Amino acid sequence: MPTEDELDRKYPRPEGISVVVPVRNSIATIDVQLQALAQQDFDGSFEVVVVDNGSTDGITSFIASHSLRETLKLRCVSAPSVPGECHARNIGIAAAVHSFIACCDADDAVSAGWLTALQAEATRYDVVGGPLEKTTLNDPIVATWRDVYEFGGLPTCGNFLPFAQGCNTGFWKAAWDAIDGFDETLIAGGGDIEFCWRAQLAGLAIGYAPGALVAYRFRPSIRQSWRQVVTYGRGQAAVVARYRHHGASRNSLPYLYGWIGHILLTMPIFPWSWNRSRLGAWIWSAGGLWGCLSGGARQRFLYF
Template identity: 40%
Template sequence: MTASVVIAYHRGLPDLEVQLNALAQQDHPGAFEVIVSDNEGSAELRRHVDDHPLRDRLALRWVDSSDIAGTSHARNVGTRCAAHDFIVYCDQDDAVHPGWLRAMVTAGRDADLVGGPLESETLNDPIVAAWRALPDPERPVVLGRFLPMTFGCNLGVRREVFDAVGGWDESYPTAGSDVEFCWRVQVSGHRFAFAPEAMVAYRYRTGVRETFAQAVDYGREEARVAEQFGAPGRQWWWFPIHAGVVVALCPVWPWAWSRRRRGEWSWVTGNLVGRVWGSLRHRVIYL
């Protein structure tokens, strides 16, 4: 099976180079192309892609998706420009492992939607890598006690399925879009598969404020998706446990916090704030 790799781009240099170099190391035996969908509308990026030394190796193309802001729109534009019938998404600031595309394509032969795991050691220093735990790499994530999902930075879908469900929901510009897309594909009757060998090195935010804001967004939008699909949501007893972790990680003297402690606390606290915010806003219990 051939494949089109779509990367949603916004102010992603120089990290994009790491991802393009990783894609050039793929051991996938079939043909594939790489589409950089530019949500910024950057003349610099277009020149960069047009003159890139890996342009022929990757069948690298630039497409403009700057008319509407958001990762979902960039992925939609990139997908609709794709030459192949199996679409695989990765992010501008990550790095796919050498066997990633081969594993995704292999799993896609018997499924309509494919996901893979993430790891945090390759692209993050040890302190930042300890800020948050990633899911078990051997099985997919199940959110809201509903259906499995995969992250948008490691997702494959058949083009006919993408078209059948109407693509990515652009009312979710960033956070929550992958959960919504995965659930919508599955409730429409399509098959999901998980490929443990399709590993992606995932890059964390390195600022405490950025980490907190990202966690809030994730928690809030997950609650929104749960309400949209009528998912059972999280069990109520997780709330006191989560709140207890927030208290336990919070030192008495903030100015004595280590960088690791600040990052851990920002992530778990931001996620709790987002869940509470989303639960109140969307009138669903997702704590």
């Protein structure tokens, strides 16, 4: 008789995985990720496909001569025509040789059990996501600026469906093909949210792999952090506006008032209050609100 695990299976166990890593001028950080991928305890076969999205830092040559190119079955494909991770991921997935895809980013570091954990859940789900942690790759002060989605399940957005974060996600190539891949019009962020929502609305199943841990790297400067969170907010607003007729929505007005109140109360007004930890956290909160509101305004939709 089949076991309970076998009865619960939707797919066979993936024996091979293609890891897709979109890059754009990532030569300063990608080696940490490649070293982490080389430490995988995965007992199957895997390749690493680096997708160059218009870099000018010589990363294609760097990958071609990398010391791990044989170990990782490492190769680089070019995707310069459309800016953004969505286009880069689509090009990399199309070039992948395996039927199960794992996506990570060039500036993070996957844990040794990352691929094994994704593989374990891949038999039951079309799309799988895992948790992040913020202490390994970040300065202790920078790590206080914001939180990440750690253990406890997949994040949600817009009071709607869960999603797997693009820097830590796995899915079957057949599922990607069934929904026509990532939406390349979402250049400024939100592509991972939209992909997962579209998959679920098409009847595909999304699951959580708690062992698929990724060390996430924050932007180290105040200016970079502001730009990133504003981009995140605008990307979320664009996706929520698109799916509001399916049930996605903004938060309540008391939530907005509370957010504004928090920004005002924690604003570092006096010179002695402008320490880097407090300023970074305030920038993340204020920039997040500005990103949501300005992004919503572009969509003619109040989002926060």
